[in-house]
Amino acid sequence: GAGVSQSPSNKVTEKGKDVELRCDPISGHTALYWYRQSLGQGLEFLIYFQGNSAPDKSGLPSDRFSAERTGGSVSTLTIQRTQQEDSAVYLCASSLGLAGLWDTQYFGPGTRLTVL
Amino acid sequence: AQSVTQPDIHITVSEGASLELRCNYSYGATPYLFWYVQSPGQGLQLLLKYFSGDTLVQGIKGFEAEFKRSQSSFNLRKPSVHWSDAAEYFCAVGAKGGTASKLTFGTGTRLQVTL
Numbered sequence: 341g342a343g344v345s346q347s348p349s350n351k352v353t354e355k356g357k358d359v360e361l362r363c364d365p366i367s368g369h370t371a372l373y374w375y376r377q378s379l380g381q382g383l384e385f386l387i388y389f390q391g392n393s394a395p396d397k398s399g400l401p402s403d404r405f406s407a408e409r410t411g412g413s414v415s416t417l418t419i420q421r422t423q424q425e426d427s428a429v430y431l432c433a434s435s436l437g438l439a440g441l442w443d444t445q446y447f448g449p450g451t452r453l454t455v456l
Numbered sequence: 457a458q459s460v461t462q463p464d465i466h467i468t469v470s471e472g473a474s475l476e477l478r479c480n481y482s483y484g485a486t487p488y489l490f491w492y493v494q495s496p497g498q499g500l501q502l503l504l505k506y507f508s509g510d511t512l513v514q515g516i517k518g519f520e521a522e523f524k525r526s527q528s529s530f531n532l533r534k535p536s537v538h539w540s541d542a543a544e545y546f547c548a549v550g551a552k553g554g555t556a557s558k559l560t561f562g563t564g565t566r567l568q569v570t571l
Contacts, residue, residue, distance in 0.1 A: 375561075382564060383546065442505075447500040449497065
């Protein structure tokens with residue numbers, strides 16, 4: 341079946357502009373995760389969704405970052421007033437969302453964001 | 457809070473040689489441990505995972521890893537490396553809370569394979 345898809349694959353924007361990144365999880369996966377991968381920082385957890393709610397937003401770096409998920413499926417990560425330090429690859433992952441058990445996260449190919 | 461250290465940023469091995477990538481973790485409870493591989497332009501692919509039981513875990517593509525609690529390590533090994541194994545490898549520790557399966561990653565080790 342189809343894996344996790346993300347769009348766009350690449351995004352170049354000017355400092356101060358807003359950007360939206362999209363994630364389509366694997367069908368039937370109720371849990372969705374956003375991570376950021378930047379040079380020297382490795383992979384950082386940003387936010388987690390269970391269904392449409394976000395119980396854990398602890399990784400969002402500032403209030404310029406927000407995310408939503410609708411219909412328990414597609415998620416968008418929005419960065420307002422982008423800064424150069426926001427340049428990174430943004431990865432989305434999804435999993436079945438099983439309570440009490442570990443479930444494997446499946447990752448999308450990522451969106452490479454470059455802020456000029 | 458959990459953390460992962462991958463001390464080797466870059467490793468070069470010859471094709472056919474053996475490989476060991478190091479990973480050390482810090483976690484208060486019994487850890488869930490993972491190795492992921494990321495090829496250029498690709499997403500992260502799970503190689504193997506450790507939850508409990510046998511400390512030697514077999515994964516895909518001929519990889520294995522050994523959990524050593526006394527050393528807080530989960531090193532990845534392969535007996536004979538292929539050129540297609542050139543990629544970046546990430547070790548991760550997982551924390552389970554309710555339905556959240558949150559991963560903390562190391563900074564990665566880039567593997568180069570020479571022919």
